[in-house]
Amino acid sequence: MFELKALIFDVDGTLADTEKDGHRVAFNRAFEEANLDWNWSVDEYDELLSVTGGKERIRHFLTLRLPEFLHEQQQAGTLDELIKKLHARKTYFYTQLLSEGAIPLRPGVKRLLDEARDQGFRLAIATTTTPANVTSLLESTLGKESIEWFEVIAAGDIVPKKKPAADIYDYTLEKMNLKPEQCVAFEDSSNGIQSSLGANLKTIITQNHYTETHDFTGAAVVLDHLGEPDAACTCIAGDIKDASYVSMEVVKQLFNS
Ligand code: XBP
Ligand code: MG
Numbered sequence: 001m002f003e004l005k006a007l008i009f010d011v012d013g014t015l016a017d018t019e020k021d022g023h024r025v026a027f028n029r030a031f032e033e034a035n036l037d038w039n040w041s042v043d044e045y046d047e048l049l050s051v052t053g054g055k056e057r058i059r060h061f062l063t064l065r066l067p068e069f070l071h072e073q074q075q076a077g078t079l080d081e082l083i084k085k086l087h088a089r090k091t092y093f094y095t096q097l098l099s100e101g102a103i104p105l106r107p108g109v110k111r112l113l114d115e116a117r118d119q120g121f122r123l124a125i126a127t128t129t130t131p132a133n134v135t136s137l138l139e140s141t142l143g144k145e146s147i148e149w150f151e152v153i154a155a156g157d158i159v160p161k162k163k164p165a166a167d168i169y170d171y172t173l174e175k176m177n178l179k180p181e182q183c184v185a186f187e188d189s190s191n192g193i194q195s196s197l198g199a200n201l202k203t204i205i206t207q208n209h210y211t212e213t214h215d216f217t218g219a220a221v222v223l224d225h226l227g228e229p230d231a232a233c234t235c236i237a238g239d240i241k242d243a244s245y246v247s248m249e250v251v252k253q254l255f256n257s
């Protein structure tokens with residue numbers, strides 16, 4: 001019988017609702033600055049989110065919407081450089097937005113992190129986003145010192161295959177020297193849960209606007225958010241007994257079930 005030792009968190013959509021008003025806006029600013037008339041609407045971004053990773057998402061957009069432009073850039077040997085430059089500017093605009101306090105944490109996130117730390121649980125992050133984006137989010141919402149709360153921050157291009165591949169979780173577990181049976185993952189999307197389940201991790205889902213239609217088969221529980229003592233969460237699949245929010249007690253119950 002394994003004991004719960006650590007919580008591993010996804011970032012975008014799980015710690016905070018960063019996609020619609022953060023990443024999407026930053027991509028559009030980078031396109032505008034480069035005099036490209038590309039503008040990703042809320043609905044179009046929904047489709048583009050099927051591909052994780054910002055650079056990969058730009059390439060996916062070009063494949064779907066501008067195949068001729070993509071072909072020309074490929075022929076000229078300039079495609080990779082263009083995507084790299086756009087993405088670097090996108091990261092700049094995104095971290096700027098976060099430093100202005102544009103994106104708060106989702107309900108219950110800070111409370112659960114505090115509770116986990118108080119009880120001596122180990123914490124880590126496993127995300128496909130760029131490392132600078134993670135530190136910016138943590139700094140702007142929890143303060144500079146919160147970066148130290150996470151023993152491992154596994155992010156971006158650190159592994160060759162991004163989610164839905166299990167690589168980022170496998171990497172995190174290896175760095176922490178833990179087995180999947182000793183951890184719980186927190187995710188918000190179908191790519192995320194495929195990755196965490198691929199690493200054999202019990203997974204708690206908090207869905208959001210972009211992921212409420214996703215398939216979460218295999219999740220320990222699917223919730224609208226983690227909840228707060230004065231703001232109950234709703235269970236979409238599975239249950240948290242008579243609790244109205246996710247405390248460490250609930251996490252342990254789900255871990256043992
Ligand atoms: C979310 C992603 C990321 C962000 C953009 O991953 O797919 O690609 O949308 O970030 P997760 P970058 O939910 O695993 O955190 O542009 O830095 O890739
Ligand atoms: Mg996510």
